[in-house]
Amino acid sequence: CACSMELLDIKDLEDIKESISTQDLPTAVNAIKEFLEKQDLVELNVGVTGESGSGKSTFVNAFRGLGDEEEGSAQTGPVETTMEPKAYLHPKYQTVKVWDLPGIGPPNFKADEYLKLVEFERYDFFIIIASDRFRECHIQLAEEITRMEKRFYFVRSKIELSIDAEKRKKSFDQKKTLDIIREDGEKGLRKIGIEDPVVFLISSFELGKYDLNLLQERMEQELPQHKRRVLMLALPNITLEINEKKKKIRTGWSHVQVLTVY
Numbered sequence: 001c002a003c004s005m006e007l008l009d010i011k012d013l014e015d016i017k018e019s020i021s022t023q024d025l026p027t028a029v030n031a032i033k034e035f036l037e038k039q040d041l042v043e044l045n046v047g048v049t050g051e052s053g054s055g056k057s058t059f060v061n062a063f064r065g066l067g068d069e070e071e072g073s074a075q076t077g078p079v080e081t082t083m084e085p086k087a088y089l090h091p092k093y094q095t096v097k098v099w100d101l102p103g104i105g106p107p108n109f110k111a112d113e114y115l116k117l118v119e120f121e122r123y124d125f126f127i128i129i130a131s132d133r134f135r136e137c138h139i140q141l142a143e144e145i146t147r148m149e150k151r152f153y154f155v156r157s158k159i160e161l162s163i164d165a166e167k168r169k170k171s172f173d174q175k176k177t178l179d180i181i182r183e184d185g186e187k188g189l190r191k192i193g194i195e196d197p198v199v200f201l202i203s204s205f206e207l208g209k210y211d212l213n214l215l216q217e218r219m220e221q222e223l224p225q226h227k228r229r230v231l232m233l234a235l236p237n238i239t240l241e242i243n244e245k246k247k248k249i250r251t252g253w254s255h256v257q258v259l260t261v262y
């Protein structure tokens with residue numbers, strides 16, 4: 001199973017299988033839920049994705065409370081930098097692994113191919129980062145992630161640069177500028193059927209200033225939901241395996257019966 005259950009050992013999985021095969025499913029599900037709530041050990045994998053150079057690695061560092069040159073930080077730079085997905089533990093949410101992903105690449109990229117390449121099954125949800133306008137590639141990515149039945153948070157990065165540029169105008173109004181950027185992203189997300197889109201505006205260089213806190217609050221609120229989801233996604237695999245076993249046993253029996261009849 002590709003789901004994030006590494007923190008459940010084989011014995012735990014055996015217990016879960018045992019409870020599914022001996023009890024009815026709802027009872028088993030409840031037992032498992034209780035088990036996990038007690039342990040609170042479901043590991044979550046967050047994939048940080050977006051265009052090359054949009055500031056994914058810088059965001060991963062900021063999100064973990066690290067500078068770009070500190071030990072254990074992701075490498076960042078002015079040229080294409082991240083070539084392979086790499087996982088970093090979140091210091092605050094111990095079971096959250098933040099994956100720094102390579103950029104989505106050329107303009108004619110295919111969201112499905114990219115997601116296959118970075119092994120999308122591994123991630124429980126994504127953070128999509130755009131450093132510029134909301135574009136077709138972001139829509140494709142968001143759409144494909146949704147099609148894979150995964151969720152995402154949408155981040156517009158380097159926001160202080162947009163503010164600095166707009167500041168040159170006499171009519172500059174920071175709140176208005178931020179609202180326009182937010183609205184642009186939300187409009188794009190609504191187009192692909194996201195009902196209640198949220199766009200987080202972030203500068204990885206000025207962490208306290210924009211929406212980083214909001215994103216963290218939102219994630220914190222939704223973590224239990226994500227964890228439950230991981231479990232619910234793992235269940236069909238586990239039950240499938242059990243059903244296969246049962247089928248084998250049944251086939252064996254009918255064989256015996258056939259033999260007896262003849």
Ligand SMILES: Nc1nc2c(ncn2[C@@H]2O[C@H](COP(=O)(O)OP(=O)(O)OP(=O)(O)O)[C@@H](O)[C@H]2O)c(=O)[nH]1
Binds near residue numbers: 055077078158159206
């Ligand atoms: N002004 C500003 N620059 C940023 C911000 N975040 C990242 N950068 C800069 O943008 C450049 C690219 O940042 P990275 O974090 O390496 O980008 P990436 O998305 O990981 O790039 P790849 O790994 O090549 O796909 C670097 O020079 C960063 O310092 C930000 O919030 N504000």
Ligand SMILES: [Mg+2]
Binds near residue numbers: 075076082100
């Ligand atoms: Mg990078």
